Amino acid sequence: MIEKKEIVEKVIFENQIEKLNPVQERAVKMGILEGESLVVSSPTSSGKTLLAELAGLNVTLNKRKKMVYLCPLVALAREKYEDFKRKYQKYGIKVALSVGNYDSSDPWLSRFHWIVCSNEKFDSLIRHEAPWINEIGVVVADEIHLLDDPNRGPTLEILLTILKEILPRAQILAFSATIQNAEEIGEWLGAKVLKSDFRPVPLYKGISFDGKIKLFGFKEYKLSEGLGLEESIVENTLLMKKQLIFFLSSRRNTEALAEKLSKLVFHFLEEKEIEGLKKISQAIENTLEIPTEQCKKLARCVEKGVVFYHSGILFDQRILVEEAYKKGLIKVITSTTALAYGLNLPNFRAVVRDAKRYYPGLGSIYLPVLEVEQMFGRSGRPKYDDWGEGILVAKNEKEVEELESYYLKGELEEISSKISTESALRIHILSLVSNHFLKSETEIFEFFKKTFFGKKYREISVLKEKIEETIFLLESWGFLERKEGKLNATKIGRRISQLYLDPLSANLFIESLKGCQKANEFTLFCLLAKAGELKPSPSLTTKDAFLVEEEILKNEEFFFFQMPDEFDEEYEEFLREAKLATIFSFWIEEKTEGEIMEKLKITPGELHSRVEISDWLLYSILEISKLVPFEQEIKKELKKLRVRLRYGIKEELVPLVSLRGIGRVRARALFDSGFGSISKIKEAKTEDLVRVLKSQTLVKKLKSEL
DNA sequence: GATGGACCCGTCTAGACAGCATGTC
């Protein structure tokens, strides 16, 4: 048994602080170390993670129970995992990371005390009925305002509802950015509510207009004349020897602004910095075998101390960029919202240049206050800055007033439930029934009454109808069945739920492929592209349309599902799907990323993420095919296609990439040098292989494996 | 005749979770 005092001391020591901050102190007083559940609503940098550490130590050391720490982003989960391990491994705490690309539901997780997960991964672990669930003593849900997200909120909501049911005695810590209705969430979770505005470094918010930056209740900067608006803000920041992040509405804007600013920022660099940046710039340019235009552009900007940051950037480049910013080499980042939620990139000043964002069907409208707050969130680095700044840019006088009343004096939005969307109901009802958690329609209704939706609106009659419809659909697709008033998942239904596939997509695949005999690569890609998992489809320019239609025509005879007519409403969406199929086709024809990007305007980062999703979809289809009668030929085709897509290779290289350490480029090199099969490689002389692969160690490994 | 700025008009729009097989935190 470890005293409360001792736990607090350990945590204080490991975090290298002198004492608990006001938020943390209140949490302790409210009983975080007595197993009290809490909803904590406070700013980004207010030290919420430390609360998890307190509860985790208490639960593990005193009760021999586990902590599960739920994160909305894999990057965030990784960060927490590294952090926890570094601090608490020495006290005997075993920390594990469990996210999509990292491991599976194996019982091995039961050996660990603290398990850091993404929300969806934990949902999946429950679907696989992980045996250690009942050893959980505390569940921490980070960034719980994600509940409001139409795509990903429902998973978190269902997850927490389930946890409350199966672990009624577990402690729940729900962390949120400052939100309007933390009390409602507290009521739902049966938790006390801790609201605070505390920040370790004060944040001043303001508006920039007419050559000035006015910080509310603080000071005013006069910007130099003769420079563009963004340039003058940058100059003002750099003269103070600080860094800043611009938030813009589109990727294209981030790239354009970064290039524009690089001309100015360059003059502020010191000799040493230029050297360092040159190295990073080269690394960025050479991330891919053949750099794409975007890679070159980013490299150019980095050289001058500026980067643009959005989801089209490759993963490795992101890492390089983040490190360089943390070191202070990069002076300015121009970013989309990609940076607002993600990782911990402390800076001095955040400038929201585009407070409006385009929403399809809505035009361009103001961002939610919460989102802007997130962008401001990390401004002001403890130990470096005495304060931080969050600045909105106004385009005219009217906007000055609007921004002021909306963002600076206005109220935060409420968090609401998004659980009533069709896709959420589809996915979660199937999952809840398939793991035997709910066994009848009545039980489903009862369950939904206990969700945040049910608690917030006090009744679910609106939902009831939708739930009935959903059950009907799942039944008609053969994923659920009814026996004596009880609901049950069919074998295939259960598998679909475990594969984490949207039942709608699963049904699409099954119906399209059942009895199909004549598909080819392109048309199979077209089918994949119809799935919601790959939406939104890439956008289509008039030039693309021409190219894509050509491709469709070429493969016309291999279409195994109905193509919409040119005059149909769905035709344009079909073309966009076919565009993705075209991109994939080029990819497996071994066209370079640069070529694909140039022809069809897709960023390298986007290509890779689509490939990854498709790999998962193809795997899932193959798994489904074990339970439904597909033609043998189609199965073979799918299997081959999966390998080709993952590596981006022609058919002839398929056998070669099964060797470890051999991917797209090396396989091509081997093939072109006459080593086109495993047996030929076996027979080949070592020195010949070394000549082709340019690596002694690789060849040695290869030979020893064969 | 080349260069470059002003202006018009069409185009296009953020992000990122999950399976599994590996060998290991």
Add this chain to the structure above:
DNA sequence: CTAGACGGGTCCATC
């Protein structure tokens, strides 16, 4: 019902 920045093309002034 609702936007706005970019970039390519065009025209025209200037040297």
